[in-house]
Amino acid sequence: MAIGNLSSKIRQTPSTHSFVMVALLPIPITNPNIPQKPLDEPRQTNREMLNEVLRRILQPLSFKQNSSAGCGYYKVLCADGNFRRCKPVLAAWLEDCPEFSDLHHLERHVCFRCKCSKNELGDYVHPDKEHPWRDHNLYGMLSDANTKAADAELLSRHVHRGFNVFRHIPCIVSDLPKPDLLHTMQIGMLDHLQQWPLHEDTQTARRVKCNLVIRACLP
Amino acid sequence: MSRYLLGVVTQSLRGGNPAQRPIFNRTIECTQTLLEFYMYVRYISHDDATLSYMEDALHRFHTFKDVFLLGRASKKAKAKANALRTELVKKRKVDEQTNAESWTPSKERHEMNAWRDYICQKIDISKELDADFNFPKIHLMSHWAEQLRQYGALQQYSAERHEKAHNTNLKDGWNASNHNRNYLP
Numbered sequence: 176m177a178i179g180n181l182s183s184k185i186r187q188t189p190s191t192h193s194f195v196m197v198a199l200l201p202i203p204i205t206n207p208n209i210p211q212k213p214l215d216e217p218r219q220t221n222r223e224m225l226n227e228v229l230r231r232i233l234q235p236l237s238f239k240q241n242s243s244a245g246c247g248y249y250k251v252l253c254a255d256g257n258f259r260r261c262k263p264v265l266a267a268w269l270e271d272c273p274e275f276s277d278l279h280h281l282e283r284h285v286c287f288r289c290k291c292s293k294n295e296l297g298d299y300v301h302p303d304k305e306h307p308w309r310d311h312n313l314y315g316m317l318s319d320a321n322t323k324a325a326d327a328e329l330l331s332r333h334v335h336r337g338f339n340v341f342r343h344i345p346c347i348v349s350d351l352p353k354p355d356l357l358h359t360m361q362i363g364m365l366d367h368l369q370q371w372p373l374h375e376d377t378q379t380a381r382r383v384k385c386n387l388v389i390r391a392c393l394p
Numbered sequence: 395m396s397r398y399l400l401g402v403v404t405q406s407l408r409g410g411n412p413a414q415r416p417i418f419n420r421t422i423e424c425t426q427t428l429l430e431f432y433m434y435v436r437y438i439s440h441d442d443a444t445l446s447y448m449e450d451a452l453h454r455f456h457t458f459k460d461v462f463l464l465g466r467a468s469k470k471a472k473a474k475a476n477a478l479r480t481e482l483v484k485k486r487k488v489d490e491q492t493n494a495e496s497w498t499p500s501k502e503r504h505e506m507n508a509w510r511d512y513i514c515q516k517i518d519i520s521k522e523l524d525a526d527f528n529f530p531k532i533h534l535m536s537h538w539a540e541q542l543r544q545y546g547a548l549q550q551y552s553a554e555r556h557e558k559a560h561n562t563n564l565k566d567g568w569n570a571s572n573h574n575r576n577y578l579p
Contacts, residue, residue, distance in 0.1 A: 183550045194556040196563040269553045272530045286533050297527025299456035300536040302449055353545070354538050356552040360432050363531040365395050368428055371465030372403075372421060375521075378414055379407065379421055386406035390398055 179266055198232055200225060222337060225277065229340045233265070265346040267353040275352050279311070279341065282333040288349050293333070308349040315342035400429055417461060424458035427451050435538060438547050449539050463525045464518065471524035475517045482513045 176197045177186060186193045201224060235249075251261040268278065275287045285293060289306035300306070314334050317325040329336060341348045372383045403425045407418040434448035467475075486509045497505065542548060 177556075186550070187555050189555060189559045189562065194559045196559075199564075267551070269551060269556065271553075272534075284528070284530060286530055288534075288537055291533060294526070294528055296530060296533040297459075299453060300533070302536075302539055305537070305540065353551040354534065354541050354548050356435065356548055357554045357557065359531050359534050360435070361395065364428060364535070365399065365432070367531075368425060368462075369395065369399060371462035374465035374467070377464070378410070379417060382406040383403060386402045390402050 198228060200228055219337070222277065222280065222335065226338055226340050229278075233340055233344055235263070265341075265344055265351065268351045269353055269355050271355070271358045279309075279348065280314070280335045280337060280339045282335065285333045287352055290332070311339075311342050311348035315339065396429055396432055400425055420458050420461040424455060424461055427455040427458060431455060431535070435548055438549060440542055440547065445539055445542065448542075452535060452539075459527060463522045463527075466525040466527060467521040468524065471521050474524065475520050478520055479513060479517055482516060486513075 177194045181193055185191050249261060250258045253259050268275065270278075272287075273283060275281075276283050276285065279287050281287055284296075285291075286296065286306075287309070289308055291300075291306045309332075314329065314332070317329050318334075318336050318339075326336065341351070369387075372379050373387075374380065400422075404422055407422055410418050428451075431448060431451040434444060434451060437444055489509075493505075538548065545551075
């Protein structure tokens with residue numbers, strides 16, 4: 176976790192401890208003696224556990240907001256000894272795609288920002304014609320409704336049922352995931368771009384493979 | 395990787411016969427445009443001009459990406475293509491047996507080559523039909539121009555730094571432990 180009003184010079188240096196580790200997310204113990212359950216069940220428990228942990232971590236954000244005393248603000252002891260009014264807002268998540276999907280209760284291989292359908296992901300999107308954002312408040316209401324029609328609606332939008340922390344925190348959920356250059360470009364697209372020509376036994380593949388091998392030998 | 399990828403691709407795809415040339419050109423162009431887009435994304439400050447260059451580079455990448463459709467073929471598509479291949483090979487053998495008497499050696503060679511080209515072409519087409527670029531990361535890039543306008547340079551959002559911070563926060567502790575993960579205190 177980091178705070179927003181740091182200059183990027185400080186934030187980008189790990190030795191300044193700008194990023195603080197708050198908690199380690201638990202992973203269920205795998206015991207070889209217990210027979211494996213069908214995959215859906217452990218996944219559901221995983222999701223519930225993740226949300227429970229996040230709920231406890233983010234509790235100050237969601238509950239102080241509702242208290243009528245400070246109309247959303249609450250007092251925090253600062254380093255200079257004074258109390259200041261503070262209004263924390265959750266602004267950004269940086270992770271890889273699968274983690275985003277887990278956090279937002281979405282299925283894998285969907286866009287977690289907009290309502291783009293699964294078989295349109297590869298198409299070029301014109302900057303003026305972007306898809307509308309995902310409405311997580313609506314998903315929360317549908318999930319609470321617990322009727323068959325609501326479930327079908329959720330399924331059609333590739334959303335899992337169940338409690339999600341982000342729907343109860345004052346923030347724009349579909350705006351949380353920020354562009355992540357490391358995962359999307361360097362070990363995402365550029366990695367793909369290197370692999371694609373090598374997939375088939377074509378003339379292109381043979382030539383590129385040969386040169387990549389030479390490149391790997393160089394310092 | 396971005397440093398050497400374009401160099402490797404252009405170096406390896408020099409020359410070639412007229413049939414291969416368009417494919418090679420498109421491959422180089424596709425690699426170049428994606429790298430160009432990456433360079434624009436990493437700018438520390440942006441204005442309307444650089445943003446329009448960036449969107450243009452992304453648009454060009456999407457027009458050229460079809461060269462790599464074969465590389466995107468799924469396992470299912472490959473299995474399907476293999477089934478098609480065995481079927482076509484059977485067909486070829488039947489054809490060979492029926493026409494065997496009228497063939498001279500040179501004609502036979504010619505026929506065999508024609509069959510081989512035909513089979514390869516069919517398989518490529520069947521693979522390309524099933525392949526697509528529908529994965530999230532290629533779609534995420536289309537949001538970046540808008541996010542740049544709202545939140546500033548994307549360099550600050552790279553996950554590199556806190557992945558690096560993992561080293562001190564997590565891995566040092568794990569390396570000092572007894573590596574026993576199935577333990578409840």
